[in-house]
Amino acid sequence: DAKTTQPPSMDCAEGRAANLPCNHSTISGNEYVYWYRQIHSQGPQYIIHGLKNNETNEMASLIITEDRKSSTLILPHATLRDTAVYYCIVRGETGANNLFFGTGTRLTVIP
């Protein structure tokens, strides 16, 4: 499974969009990009995933570049409850069974 690189921390003003970047330059064609978040030592929570196309659900949007080497998770209107560590994970249909959680990006939403 491809490795990902994320900034260690980011701040975002409450009500503004939070844009969290992720680099995955070694991603292969059948590998998906997943985003999870972990709020204050709780269990991680699934947010969204995608392969090639941009995706949107009730929580967030995922923008994947055309070459698939990077992606951005967008929280459109960040709230204080979005303060968490966000993990970008790449995983294919074969290979490891687990999700590889790196150290993620600690997002702090500021009032």
Place this chain on the structure above:
Amino acid sequence: NAGVTQTPKFRILKIGQSMTLQCTQDMNHNYMYWYRQDPGMGLKLIYYSVGAGITDKGEVPNGYNVSRSTTEDFPLRLELAAPSQTSVYFCASSYSREAYEQYFGPGTRLTVT
């Protein structure tokens, strides 16, 4: 559905003691996982199971044992606790390996002194 439940929430062990961390899921998921998370770090896979009676090692299995006698339960056993096992333990489940979402329990915070 309760989802994934874990007990206990907290535990303090002395070096050399043993204990079992319990994990139960009520979603009829085939796959179950045990992860550990050390302070400031990501999660590391300890063991996983693809169905009742089938388990396999993950990235950091030493010092742990698991069993999977039912679909619902996946207990993690620490036989001789060591300070290096001080960590937060998360159990997770998914319908299949390809399922995009793993559901995590609330975690067990273990301290070994």
